[in-house]
Amino acid sequence: MESDAILVGATTALQDNPSLDNRFFYGKSPRPIVLDRFHQLPDELALFHQTQKAIRVCQPGYAQADNSVCDYIELDSTLPDFLTALMHHLHTLQIGILLIEGGAYTLQTFIDQGLWDEIRILQSDRSDIPDGIPAPRLPSIPTHTTQLGTDQVLYLF
Numbered sequence: 001m002e003s004d005a006i007l008v009g010a011t012t013a014l015q016d017n018p019s020l021d022n023r024f025f026y027g028k029s030p031r032p033i034v035l036d037r038f039h040q041l042p043d044e045l046a047l048f049h050q051t052q053k054a055i056r057v058c059q060p061g062y063a064q065a066d067n068s069v070c071d072y073i074e075l076d077s078t079l080p081d082f083l084t085a086l087m088h089h090l091h092t093l094q095i096g097i098l099l100i101e102g103g104a105y106t107l108q109t110f111i112d113q114g115l116w117d118e119i120r121i122l123q124s125d126r127s128d129i130p131d132g133i134p135a136p137r138l139p140s141i142p143t144h145t146t147q148l149g150t151d152q153v154l155y156l157f
Contacts, residue, residue, distance in 0.1 A: 003099040009106035010041055019046045024095040030099060031055060035106060037077050038062055043069045057086060083113050083157040085151040
C-alpha cells in the first residue's frame, strides 16, 4: 500500500531516529510527519532529510519561520478535537492515506478516537528486545493473517 504520509510521535522519532522513507519498496516515499509539540527534536534526525519535506506538528508559537528542513502545522494539542483538526489540515494538503507508525501512545490515541480504517500488526518471533514496549489495546481481534518471511501480518478492518 502506498501512503501519502507517515506519522510518528516525538518520542519514537528521538529514540528510533526512523527514516520514514520507502527504501525497500517501489514508488515514491511518503511525506514524514512528526508530532513535536514544543519543537524539541533536533533538525539532524533522519526524517528531516528525506526526498519529501517533513511536516512538524507543534503548538501555536513554536514554529520557526526560517527552518529549511520542515514545514509546520500549528495546532493546539490540548484541544479534544486535535487529531480531527490535524486530519482536516492534512486533507487540505492532499494527504489522503496516512500511515501511523507509532509509537504506542500515538497509535493508541488514534485508535481511541476511531481515526483508523485498517490496522496491520507485524508479529515477529525475535526475542532480542527482552522487555519490549506495550502494544496498543486493539478495538477488535484481527480478521485476517498472512505470512511475511518469518513474521506474521495480522489485519483488522
